[in-house]
């Protein structure tokens with residue numbers, strides 16, 4: 303099969319974009335990525351988006367965005383996998399290139415969340431849970447993650463302060479990222495003093511509701527030479543994705559992200575590497591508990607030891623396992639369906655040596671994007687060419 | 688938001704939500720909730736209805752302080768994972784309880800309560816919640 307290579311990236315800052323609509327954000331990111339790659343046309347477009355129908359009453363995003371970006375009569379579709387929509391869209395784009403069906407593919411992740419009332423946004427996000435057996439009972443997405451956090455703390459003896467370290471690390475890194483929503487460092491005290499949203503999850507344990515779009519251009523290794531120098535090429539070395547029970551209550555084990563474990567194993571096998579070979583990790587820290595569980599599920603930490611990595615300072619840029627190098631969901635912001643593409647853009651920066659918070663000599667990076675309460679997860683491995 | 692004809696959507700689940708009826712695999716005996724078309728253990732499609740006792744224990748819980756729209760009425764309210772005595776875990780609200788007193792392993796029993804109302808079409812939804820047992 304053909305080797306897939308990312309040759310261009312583009313994005314908008316994450317934030318509350320009152321003046322910009324969904325299509326404005328998507329087109330801006332997309333055109334930036336095409337300019338970065340030096341391409342003026344693409345064979346197809348994949349749009350990562352979770353809930354545009356709910357948030358802005360707009361579906362059919364393939365047609366909308368390809369039309370407004372002037373891409374012509376190409377095939378274009380929306381890819382939905384809840385908050386993992388962006389990661390899934392990137393993987394669909396990679397598959398199209400690998401298969402030989404398409405040579406130059408654009409992927410854009412976009413979400414416009416702040417046009418909705420906060421309590422409506424909370425409801426739309428809960429649509430990623432099981433509507434009949436979870437949302438029906440008035441549970442929010444935060445609440446589902448809180449059930450796991452309480453259990454994790456009890457099972458392994460961690461405190462709220464321990465988990466807050468993930469937020470502190472994310473904000474420290476986000477402070478260096480001009481595209482991040484929050485550019486201010488915080489302390490453990492900031493997290494602990496913030497109000498409970500769903501106990502034990504506090505406001506600063508959770509990622510913010512936000513708007514944003516990010517895009518990448520994918521082609522084959524041979525074709526890439528027509529557009530960019532080798533220094534700009536980043537190979538998609540491995541990828542995997544998997545689902546788990548959509549209803550948290552139906553899971554046999556509440557403290558392992560089985561879908562992440564399976565997805566990571568698939569990605570490692572495809573790339574021929576192990577977790578030890580990876581230089582940095584963009585994991586899905588929608589909530590601090592998810593950062594801990596993610597590190598365990600992708601094989602970086604043993605069961606129950608994910609939060610230890612934060613306590614030991616190993617998740618910082620100069621640690622053995624740097625995570626959320628540009629702020630993660632927590633500080634960069636989490637425009638849900640766009641997040642997986644933001645992670646990809648940030649990993650490309652690291653591997654090109656262009657990151658504002660550079661991991662020295664980064665060769666291989668991992669992005670892990672979670673949809674639902676761990677019910678739909680993508681893992682993608684990127685490698686310097 | 689307009690929600691035409693919601694009645695059938697909820698009526699379909701009366702049995703499960705009013706009486707806590709789930710599924711039991713005729714092939715391997717596995718019980719589950721809610722009832723599925725295939726046994727999650729052995730894949731058999733021979734599933735019969737199974738009446739749960741409604742008794743269980745709290746596995747984990749949270750207090751919903753920022754609920755999804757439509758659920759503001761009871762806020763803040765506790766939601767828990769409850770392990771039924773027959774094995775499966777269900778997610779439900781806890782009721783008739785001081786949130787400070789909720790604890791791991793606490794015994795609870797199922798009761799039928801109002802879940803929410805819709806302003807638009809007047810539907811009132813009922814379903815199971817759990818409370819400390821009345822001795």
Ligand SMILES: [Zn+2]
Pocket residue numbers: 712713714715716717726727728729730731
């Ligand atoms: Zn069975």
